[in-house]
Amino acid sequence: MGVASGLRRHIEPCPLFFDRADGAYFFDADGHRLLDYTLGWGPLILGNNHPAINAAIERQLTRGYAYGAQHWGEIELAERMVRVLPGVERVVFSNTGTEAVQVALRLARAYTQRTKIIKFEGHYHGWLNNVLVSYRLKPGDPCGPLPACGGQPPSEFAETLVLPWNDLPAVDETFRQFPGQIAAVLTEPILANGGSCLPDDGYLRGLVETCRTHGAVSIFDEVITGFRIALGGAREFFGVGPDLSVYGKALAAGFTLSAVGGKAALFEVLQDGRTIHAGTYNGNPISLAAARATIDALAAPGVFDELEAHGSAVRAALEAEASRRGVPLLTTGCGSVFSAHFGLLRAPRNYRETLRADMQRYGRFRLAMLRRGVHLLPDGRWYVGAAHGEAELAAVRAAIGPALAEVAA
Numbered sequence: 001m002g003v004a005s006g007l008r009r010h011i012e013p014c015p016l017f018f019d020r021a022d023g024a025y026f027f028d029a030d031g032h033r034l035l036d037y038t039l040g041w042g043p044l045i046l047g048n049n050h051p052a053i054n055a056a057i058e059r060q061l062t063r064g065y066a067y068g069a070q071h072w073g074e075i076e077l078a079e080r081m082v083r084v085l086p087g088v089e090r091v092v093f094s095n096t097g098t099e100a101v102q103v104a105l106r107l108a109r110a111y112t113q114r115t116k117i118i119k120f121e122g123h124y125h126g127w128l129n130n131v132l133v134s135y136r137l138k139p140g141d142p143c144g145p146l147p148a149c150g151g152q153p154p155s156e157f158a159e160t161l162v163l164p165w166n167d168l169p170a171v172d173e174t175f176r177q178f179p180g181q182i183a184a185v186l187t188e189p190i191l192a193n194g195g196s197c198l199p200d201d202g203y204l205r206g207l208v209e210t211c212r213t214h215g216a217v218s219i220f221d222e223v224i225t226g227f228r229i230a231l232g233g234a235r236e237f238f239g240v241g242p243d244l245s246v247y248g249k250a251l252a253a254g255f256t257l258s259a260v261g262g263k264a265a266l267f268e269v270l271q272d273g274r275t276i277h278a279g280t281y282n283g284n285p286i287s288l289a290a291a292r293a294t295i296d297a298l299a300a301p302g303v304f305d306e307l308e309a310h311g312s313a314v315r316a317a318l319e320a321e322a323s324r325r326g327v328p329l330l331t332t333g334c335g336s337v338f339s340a341h342f343g344l345l346r347a348p349r350n351y352r353e354t355l356r357a358d359m360q361r362y363g364r365f366r367l368a369m370l371r372r373g374v375h376l377l378p379d380g381r382w383y384v385g386a387a388h389g390e391a392e393l394a395a396v397r398a399a400i401g402p403a404l405a406e407v408a409a
Contacts, residue, residue, distance in 0.1 A: 013367065016375075021048035024387035026375055034375040035395055037314075039383035042224050042337070045250035046297055047387025053253055056293035060286050068280065073288040080295045081261055084231050087241035088261035092270070093283045097223035097248035098126025100258035101186070103277055104244045105130075107266050108184035108217035110275035116178055118185045120165040122194030122351020125186060125221050129156035135193075139355050165191060165350040166199060168206045175214040184217040185210070189234035192224040195341065195354030196333030196381065204240045211243070217266065218242035223258070227251050228307075228336050231298055237334075253294040257287040303386055304336075311335030311384040313393055314400075321401045325408040327361075339380045340365075361407060368403035 017029040024047050026034045039045065046053060060073075078091040094100045105117060117130075121143065125131040129152045133145040145162045147154075161178070163170045165187070175182055185207055191197035204220075211218040219242060226233040226247040235241055244262035251257055269275050297303070315331040318340055322329035331338050332347045341348065342365070343358035359380070366376045374396055376382065 023047045023049060024385065024389075024392050032373070034370070034373055035392055036375045037382045037384070037388075037396070038375055038377045039385050040254060041249075041377065042228070042383050043249040043252070043254045044383075044387075045228060045336075045385050046253045046294060047385050048254070050253065050297070050387075052293045052297050053290050056289040057255075057286060060289040064285060066281065066284055066286075071283070071285055073285050073292065074283045077288045077292050077295075080292060081247075081259065084295065084299065085245070085261055086232050086235045087263070088235075088245065089264040090267040091259050091261040092267070092277050093288070094258045094260070094277075094279055095256050095281050095284070095287075096126070097221075097246065097258050098128055099279070100223070100246045100248060100260050101125045101131060101221060102128060104219050104246050104260045104262075105184060105186070106275055106277075107244065107260065107269060108219065110269040111266050112183045112215060112217060114181055114183035114216070115159045116161055116182045117159060118161045118163060118171065118174060118182060120163055120187055120191075120351075122191060122354070123165070123186075123188045123221070124193035125188075129153070130160055131157075131186070133157045133160055134162040137351065137355070139352070164352065165197070166203055167350075168203060168210065171207065171210055175210065175216070180215070182214065182216045184219050186219045186221060188224070189220045189222065189238060189240075190225050190229065190333060190337070191351060192333070192337050192339075192381065194351040195348055195357070196331075196337060196339035197348050197350055197354065198332065198334075199238070200349065204234070204238050204242075208240055208242050217244060220245045222246055223248040224250075224337060227294070227298060229334050230304055231295075251294065252287050252291040253297075255287040255290040256281075257284070257291050297386070307384055307386065307388075308335030310388050310393055311338055311382070314382065314384070314396055317397045317400050318404075321404045324401075325404050327404055327408050329404075336384045338382050340382065341380060365403055365407045368406045369399055372399035372403060374399045 018026050019029050020027050026036045081091050082088050121134045124135055132148045135148045145157045145160045208218045220234055222233045222245045227250040230236040246260055248258035270277055312335050328343050330344055331340050333339055341357040342361040348354045362380050369376055
């Protein structure tokens, strides 16, 4: 197929091959410079070729590639994370978001001695069989754990319960249906993977409180939102503290790293041997050096205000230019990660409501933007990073109007 991840095969007109990247720009194999709002599907919160990241990596390269043992970099990064993430008392490291989700679920199951988990339609928690269910649905599909692809035997997601999002009564009813059996509720705090739907007021807090009432573990999958929507992620942005949070992507600004953080009591199951957390590459010193430099850069005054301002300006331009041309379009999410929905008249509250959007029209718009030198993801999602400045804002605004005019025509 010529791609290293299956999602990349659906890029039109064909999967692009890149030669290098710098700041907010990608340079493809044909020599085109493209203004990038994909950020590598999210990790590149600081853009490419960032001097502080480069310096941190270069220092570590002379000290070792991997140890297979403990090192001070683990302690230094854990201390930084505990300091900036509200309510996080302990941290463990892994490599990908997919891995870290499984770590969180194992901690929850070992801690509660229960087996079932709740997830929600359209939420993506990695590609392993127990969570890759009801991720991409069709409008007529029933609510329940439906496999997303071949090679998923039902036995591997038999303990996974699937519910509609933003529906607290459904969660409470499911706990009553399976008393003493549900170990955890797993959710994206913003449904970034399924249309950037925002939680209703009080919804996330209600999930956490419902879990506490029924003795289950609340888990926020912050692989996307962590270190992106605020330095403290969704915990800071929404003022809600789950039992566990999963981090990845922006944590190391493009290097392979993920983590699970949360209440100290949940990590006792590792300390006393009730369960294990293993992996040759866990705590890789190069990735951890990148993460320490990333957090230091993101902690500088005004960084997240600028991300929010830039993203809000792009969203305003999209909606204004679409309205001027009679094209129904709205955006949802926040400044640093949002989605554009053609054909919707009100913001979707859950994944099924996003299915009403006109993705064919978005696809035409994406190609029109690409012809004007702006690189976007195929699913309607936009990522904004610290490398996007005034020049980039002017460039994307200049492209949006003509691209929408082409779509309208």
